[in-house]
Amino acid sequence: MILEPQLTRSQVQGLQPILSGEIKSGATEFEFDCAALCALDGSGVALFIALEERLKGKGEVRLTNANSAVQELLSHLRLADRLHVDVNAEVSHG
Secondary structure, eight states, X not given: OBOOXXXXXXXXXXXXXXXXXXXHTTOOEXXXXXXXXXXXXXXXXHHHHHHHHHHTTTXXXXXXXXXXXXXXXHHHTTOTTTTTEEEOOOOOOO
């Protein structure tokens, strides 16, 4: 699933029923492409944690192409390993 630039409360409210439906349909692997993600609040973090908890032992959540800010936030929260964060190699524009 490709994430939009913001994963905040309003976006999370729209994603929750979609993800619940996927789990009810038997999905066990969730990969979120974070290449465009630049704003992540507590609601977004809580979404990932809740999803990972629901899959515990049956699947996993992966965040791919995370920029350094997203990776740093999740590392500080001690969630980077739990959410299988894959850091995007950022290109320097200088």
